[in-house]
Amino acid sequence: MIRFATIGTNWITEAFIEAAKKVEDFALAAVYSRTDEKAKQFAAKTGAKWTFTNLEELAKSNDIDAVYIASPNSLHAEQAILLMNHGKHVLCEKPMASNTKEVKAMIDAARRNGVVLMEAMKTTLLPNFQAVREHLHKIGKIRRYFASYCQYSSRYDAYKQGTVLNAFNPAFSNGALMDIGVYCIYPMVVLFGKPNILQASSLKLESGVDGEGTIIFTYENMDAIVMYSKITNSYLPAEIQGEDGSILIDAIHTPAKVEIRYRDGRTEDITVPQEQHPMYYEVKEFIELIKNGKRESEVNSHEHSLATIELIEQARKQTGIIFPADQ
The missing domain is CATH 3.30.360.10 (Dihydrodipicolinate Reductase; domain 2)
Incomplete structure (x- = not known):
């Protein structure tokens, strides 16, 4: 099983979890929110085992393999790079980041740490x-x-x-x-x-x-x-x-x-x-990449995101x- 954490407690994260639960080898382990109350409410709603309010603690956790990021666009790069630097695979909502400089930094971090980074472009x-x-x-x-x-x-x-x-x-x-x-x-x-x-x-x-x-x-x-x-x-x-x-x-x-x-x-x-x-297919692609030891999607590739x-x-x-x- 690929043990996931999610960042973001809005409707898109709920839709992601609903779709992802249909994918073989997906397991929702944890949810992150800036407030403990929101994190616990969202965990109760989605069935997550753990909650985090500190991103660095999430990044260091040995109970998490991959993270789905659905925070505001301006936070994508900083959060993704922190997570990848601690060996976490990252599925990041579109657009990947604010600008070209940030996306390049994210791709560099993925390659440096040998983890999967994929833009969650469902289409x-x-x-x-x-x-x-x-x-x-x-x-x-x-x-x-x-x-x-x-x-x-x-x-x-x-x-x-x-x-x-x-x-x-x-x-x-x-x-x-x-x-x-x-x-x-x-x-x-x-x-x-x-x-x-x-x-x-x-x-x-x-x-x-x-x-x-x-x-x-x-x-x-x-x-x-x-x-x-x-x-x-x-x-x-x-x-x-x-x-x-x-x-x-x-x-x-x-x-x-x-x-x-x-x-x-x-x-x-x-x-x-x-x-x-519709979100099932992006999760399936992402998990298959991890399980097959690949580092990027041929369709939602680093080149296409950049x-x-x-x-x-x-x-x-x-x-x-x-x-x-x-x-």
């Missing part, structure tokens, strides 16, 4: 994303990738009333691009590699983060357009356009229906059944979104 490990990869050759030469993830945040209501919660606070390296734009960019990097140039625009809120934005990426023989928002909704599918047809993906963040529409009028449903919770954060950082610089972590 690229889902069965229907694998279906996209397997059928991509059918649409001929790729000319365009389009992805939109625009989801009105309930926290924006509080923001408009004058309360700036974490989601809209630059101190936590947050905002629309970091929170949900990454779901459009990471799959693009996995499918097509890193583009040559990008042109970004965004709406900067008074708090200093972006509410929404658009990025145009230019490759040698194709382009890519990404739209993201936390202050509006969108209902558009993602699309990969080839010279012989297009692949339509119902939702880029969690693909559940995928079809090819060929130029000659034919359609082909390439959807495959997804029997598990390329993604480099693109995000470039886009932020173009649009004037600067975090305290960048200083």
Whole structure:
């Protein structure tokens, strides 16, 4: 069994634990929170044996093999590096960290300590994303990738009333691009590699983060357009356009229906059944890496995580979104 601890007591950690419990060889050993009361409440809810309020004690524990980090983005790098320096494998929520410098430091720590570091990007490990990869050759030469993830945040209501919660606070390296734009960019990097140039625009809120934005990426023989928002909704599918047809993906963040529409009028449903919770597949990949003695995922690789954060950082610089972590 791989004995896990979790950092973070929000809904995403609950969803992670629910999904992970279905994975063979997963065991929830401990939970971490800054307060003892929260840690104990969360442990009681999730069935964890131990609680921690001191991160260094967690890092030194001989009862923990791996840690899932779901703290604010600005804390990812510091926490992950401490844990990896004590031999813990780390599954870190997306985005991996605040900026390129932090991600590079995390990768260095993983390699130096011989542990697994993987970004918890669920999309690229889902069965229907694998279906996209397997059928991509059918649409001929790729000319365009389009992805939109625009989801009105309930926290924006509080923001408009004058309360700036974490989601809209630059101190936590947050905002629309970091929170949900990454779901459009990471799959693009996995499918097509890193583009040559990008042109970004965004709406900067008074708090200093972006509410929404658009990025145009230019490759040698194709382009890519990404739209993201936390202050509006969108209902558009993602699309990969080839010279012989297009692949339509119902939702880029969690693909559940995928079809090819060929130029000659034919359609082909390439959807495959997804029997598990979307987060199940990332946990399964992570545990298999540990058990097989591998140090990084071929899909959610260090290279893909680094390329993604480099693109995000470039886009932020173009649009004037600067975090305290960048200083």
